[in-house]
Amino acid sequence: MxxxxxxxxxxxxxxxxxxxxxxxxxxxxxxxxxxxxxxxxxxxxxxxxxxxxxxxxxxxxxxxxxxxxxxxxLVHSDKTDLLTELIEAIGREVSQQVATAIIERLVEDRFLTVREAKLMISVLDREVLAFQLPTRDELRARLLKSMLVTLKYH
Structure with missing residues (x-):
């Protein structure tokens, strides 16, 4: 490699x-x-x-x-605190680059598997969310927040 x-x-x-x-x-x-x-x-x-x-x-x-x-x-021992912080940080819009960075952080912190991360990233890809900006970034933010809330409570 x-x-x-x-x-x-x-x-x-x-x-x-x-x-x-x-x-x-x-x-x-x-x-x-x-x-x-x-x-x-x-x-x-x-x-x-x-x-x-x-x-x-x-x-x-x-x-x-x-x-x-x-x-x-930044080290979070509590999964709920980290997810809450990330959900709040996302805001109304999120770029593909920032969304991917958030998901990669969750993998590094062992809150997500690589497989789960790949699924999340694929759903948030600009080719899948084929809308004009800012609609695409708004939709990506809503989807990512929904995924993180699901992780937080399940």
Whole structure:
């Protein structure tokens, strides 16, 4: 299996976070870029797309010479609390990208199986929800919320 540099950086950061008892790490963008022989903007891309709130992370960044990036994995031991938080975060509309990130988070947190996630993602796909925007994102939000409420209470 071939991985691109973004996948490798993401996996590296997730491994470090897992090894840390507090689920929080601080990294220097320049040091990480040097380690992976890439430009610092590649690190920014990975952080901004792979470590989002929907995916279960809080990111704090301080720029400058002594700058750092702090990444914290949000851990929920209670399934109901996590699902409630996600339902509230969805709002009136949700993009396919954000919906997929939420579902992938539930797989990572072992609240969903990979099979269940694939079913959910397939239902929420833009090809299935063949409506114009914003109707498509509104319908996707309603469907996803309904699925999460079902998970919450069953």
């Amino acid at each position: 071939r991985h691109n540099i973004s996948d490798v950086i993401e996996a590296h950061l997730k491994q470090i976070i897992e090894q840390n008892n507090r689920n929080i790490i601080e990294i220097k963008r320049s040091e990480l870029a040097a380690r992976f022989s890439c430009v610092p903007s590649q690190i920014n891309y990975v952080i901004n797309t792979r470590f989002t709130e929907e995916r279960g992370y809080l990111v704090e960044s301080k720029r400058g010479g002594g700058g750092y990036i702090r990444i914290q994995r």
